[in-house]
Amino acid sequence: MRVLLCPDKFAGTLPAQEVAAAVADGWREVAAGDDLLIRPLADGGPGFVAVLAEALGGRRLPVPTVDPLGRPAAGEILLTDDGVAYLESAQACGLHLLTAAERDPKATTSYGLGLLVAAAVEAGARTVVVGLGGSATNDGGAGMLTALGVTPLDQAGHALPYGGAALAAVAALDGAPRLRGADLVAATDVDNPLLGLHGASNVYGPQKGATRADVLLLDAALERFAAVLERELPGCPPGLGALPGGGAAGGLGAAILALGGRCESGIGLVTRAIGLDAALDRADLVITGEGSFDHQSLRGKVVAGVAGAARDRGVPCVVLAGRVSTGRREAAAAGVTEAYSLVEHFGGEERGGVEAAMGRPAEGLRALGARLARQWSR
Numbered sequence: 001m002r003v004l005l006c007p008d009k010f011a012g013t014l015p016a017q018e019v020a021a022a023v024a025d026g027w028r029e030v031a032a033g034d035d036l037l038i039r040p041l042a043d044g045g046p047g048f049v050a051v052l053a054e055a056l057g058g059r060r061l062p063v064p065t066v067d068p069l070g071r072p073a074a075g076e077i078l079l080t081d082d083g084v085a086y087l088e089s090a091q092a093c094g095l096h097l098l099t100a101a102e103r104d105p106k107a108t109t110s111y112g113l114g115l116l117v118a119a120a121v122e123a124g125a126r127t128v129v130v131g132l133g134g135s136a137t138n139d140g141g142a143g144m145l146t147a148l149g150v151t152p153l154d155q156a157g158h159a160l161p162y163g164g165a166a167l168a169a170v171a172a173l174d175g176a177p178r179l180r181g182a183d184l185v186a187a188t189d190v191d192n193p194l195l196g197l198h199g200a201s202n203v204y205g206p207q208k209g210a211t212r213a214d215v216l217l218l219d220a221a222l223e224r225f226a227a228v229l230e231r232e233l234p235g236c237p238p239g240l241g242a243l244p245g246g247g248a249a250g251g252l253g254a255a256i257l258a259l260g261g262r263c264e265s266g267i268g269l270v271t272r273a274i275g276l277d278a279a280l281d282r283a284d285l286v287i288t289g290e291g292s293f294d295h296q297s298l299r300g301k302v303v304a305g306v307a308g309a310a311r312d313r314g315v316p317c318v319v320l321a322g323r324v325s326t327g328r329r330e331a332a333a334a335g336v337t338e339a340y341s342l343v344e345h346f347g348g349e350e351r352g353g354v355e356a357a358m359g360r361p362a363e364g365l366r367a368l369g370a371r372l373a374r375q376w377s378r
């Protein structure tokens with residue numbers, strides 16, 4: 001039997017590779033002879049580089065960088081033989097790098113991502129693919145641009161402080177981007193535009209700590225910044241504020257577009273790179289999953305995408321998640337055959353299941369892997 005294991009991360013508890021490895025361990029305890037295809041997934045957010053490194057090979061280069069508050073952070077670039085560098089915004093801008101009290105998109109900066117891009121260019125990359133998502137920043141990529149040699153200035157010609165709020169005073173740019181002709185690609189987790197009701201500040205600002213008043217201020221500041229980028233960067237497309245993907249990672253998508261780059265779907269890029277379609281064609285059972293399997297998952301691109309693709313091929317698809325809150329019927333309509341939760345596995349919410357699920361996720365996934373093998377292996 002051929003089983004395809006292609007989970008997303010369990011945000012906050014386990015990276016996608018460890019989810020897949022734990023389920024595989026459990027399955028093999030019961031049915032060692034089965035053929036397990038392990039293809040962890042990512043959508044541009046945390047884990048993008050690690051997932052691609054496993055699938056593509058190449059050289060992993062550690063690069064010291066800074067976090068959204070300017071403190072040292074560990075970054076990494078994946079360099080492949082064909083001159084493509086892959087890096088991820090979450091390593092420098094990630095929400096997971098801050099405590100809840102530190103979250104403030106008025107002040108957080110994407111400067112650290114600029115250091116990673118600069119290092120990729122320095123290492124000779126001809127194309128730099130930047131995974132976007134899971135960020136704590138809403139600075140329209142202003143910090144990244146600064147690290148690449150383009151400094152936002154106020155009316156008096158002074159460099160602006162870091163953070164999204166300062167862009168309310170942006171009037172001009174100084175300098176030219178140091179990219180040595182490299183092409184930029186944003187691999188985005190969402191296709192929201194930079195501005196407006198569906199834009200970065202309104203939709204993702206609150207999860208980064210923005211109040212209602214902050215959201216209004218940040219959206220207006222980004223509008224002003226977009227006008228400056230359009231006016232001063234020769235490669236910037238018109239109508240920057242409305243372009244799909246521009247609102248990913250607090251407007252980093254728009255900054256990459258402004259530098260003459262393009263945006264594409266992160267999960268689309270990852271599934272192509274790892275050959276997911278071919279793996280699905282060969283599978284007798286698909287196991288996917290994520291931290292929280294909820295109504296958002298059914299509209300999202302990772303788990304819903306896998307389940308839909310499995311259904312199209314008539315292959316059963318099982319979801320394993322930390323918690324499950326979808327109805328059976330709506331999950332079935334999306335192509336999900338069965339869904340299991342770690343919280344239930346550990347006895348349910350009333351019996352300490354949440355603490356156990358959060359504290360010992362790999363143990364629970366191993367047990368669920370064994371249970372699925374007992375049920376499905378033939």
Ligand SMILES: Nc1ncnc2c1ncn2[C@@H]1O[C@H](COP(=O)(O)OP(=O)(O)OP(=O)(O)O)[C@@H](O)[C@H]1O
Pocket residue numbers: 008009010011012013014045290291292293321322323342343354357358359361
């Ligand atoms: N081991 C676990 N046990 C129980 N719940 C978990 C576990 N790991 C993660 N979660 C829950 O899942 C949530 C994260 O959901 P998930 O992994 O689906 O990502 P997300 O936040 O929806 O981000 P994305 O949009 O990138 O998928 C956490 O906030 C937590 O509530």
Ligand SMILES: O=C(O)[C@H](O)CO
Pocket residue numbers: 045132133134135136189190204247248249250
């Ligand atoms: O980082 C963010 O702002 C969200 O994940 C959307 O890209």
